[in-house]
Amino acid sequence: MKLLINGSAARMGGAKTILEKYLLEADFSEYTDVYVLAPPNTTVPLNKGVSHIKMSTSGIWTFLFSVLGIIYWKLRLNADTILSFSNVNLILPMGKRITYFHQYLALKQGKERPWQLQLIYLTQKYLSWDSTVVVQTEYIKQVYSEVIGNHNEIIVRWPGYYPFPKNNDEIVLLGDTSDKKLVFTPITNIEQKHRNFEFIRNNKSFFVKNNLKLILPCEEHELIDKDYMIAAGYLGKNELSSLLRKTEFMINVSLEETVGLMLYEYTSLGKPVLILDRPYLESSKLLEIRSDLVYPFKHEKELQNTYLSMTQNAVKCVPQDNLQEGEWP
Incomplete structure (x- = not known):
């Protein structure tokens, strides 16, 4: 054949x-x-x-x-x-x-x-x-x-994912962020409605109050508010790996995802995710196997309390599972 x-x-x-x-x-x-x-x-x-x-x-x-x-x-x-x-x-x-x-x-x-x-x-x-x-x-x-x-x-069939390189010295220039908690926000195109960038804009007070600086892997745009956002541009695997290791957690507010592989890649580093609870998450292996690193919130009113729960309870340890392995037809 x-x-x-x-x-x-x-x-x-x-x-x-x-x-x-x-x-x-x-x-x-x-x-x-x-x-x-x-x-x-x-x-x-x-x-x-x-x-x-x-x-x-x-x-x-x-x-x-x-x-x-x-x-x-x-x-x-x-x-x-x-x-x-x-x-x-x-x-x-x-x-x-x-x-x-x-x-x-x-x-x-x-x-x-x-x-x-x-x-x-x-x-x-x-x-x-x-x-x-x-x-x-x-x-x-x-x-x-x-x-x-x-x-x-x-x-x-679960596709798996590529783990990030363990040792990485790539330099990603972000400016002076020494007094901020860096947060990865996987929005590559702020104009795509399902990425829900509007949620990020509407909740500026939450991010500013908690001293958070959001790192977005997108190009510069007039809607990028430099008070609490940084447009890091397109990042290769090594640059992205280096950047993610410097962040405290990820916030994902996407309305729709096929799988959301970045969620798996990020939690594989032992870092938690603050995530908008949407139907695609219900059958996710993330909730099934890495629930200790996943903190869902249903709407913006729950954002602050869920964030506090995450900062108090998240166990930052590299998960020992086989989610990176794919299943193929």
Whole structure:
């Protein structure tokens, strides 16, 4: 059997991380040949017999290639199975099709979906049949079933995460913060509504009163209030690791997450998380296995008391579990 992996859109960030982690950890023993279509900067293990076909797609071309263009490579390589990391897959019923679905917002935003998410939604609902869809949690499986339907097999597979480097001397310049408690706030784009930056702005008094300085991995913006925020810009893995070790805790106010891998990466350092309680958290392995590091609050009125509870009770120790290990189809 031959496996064709479509990772052509995994150029950077979480998509690149998940693709590379899959290539490193997955068991390919049932296949005679494995091919991966992926950008040139993809790290492909040399000892697993994976052939790297270097190509990159973006925007509408990712969609068109994934639902139709991929047929060229399927026929050329005589592949039996196509595994797509682009949220959609070949819409023609040719061979086995497995789609790694990681765009939860395509299920939740209704008429407000941007065109990219609308295409994913429509394809999954009306053009994807008798294939396998891989999601990361039972909650995502439930929502997918309710919104899309059950005309595909839906399976849950935990992706794991990459631990941060243990020793790191990268320097991240933040200015003079010696009299502040540094707090990591994983908002990379303050204009994305689901990141809930508005909550951060509306609760300035809480952050100022408690002498907290929020570190956001985003670019400078006119809405970044330097009284209690720092825009650190895009950070590589080593820079991010160095920065996070200097922070006291993380605050996450996101309204929607597919998994929220940063929560797992951060708590793996033995540091606590103050987090807005949302439905995606209910089936989270974070609450199940690392509950001593997780402090949920339901609304801003609970913020101060939850923060005080965290500062008094959080046990800062590196968790001993296997959450970093992924489960793959």
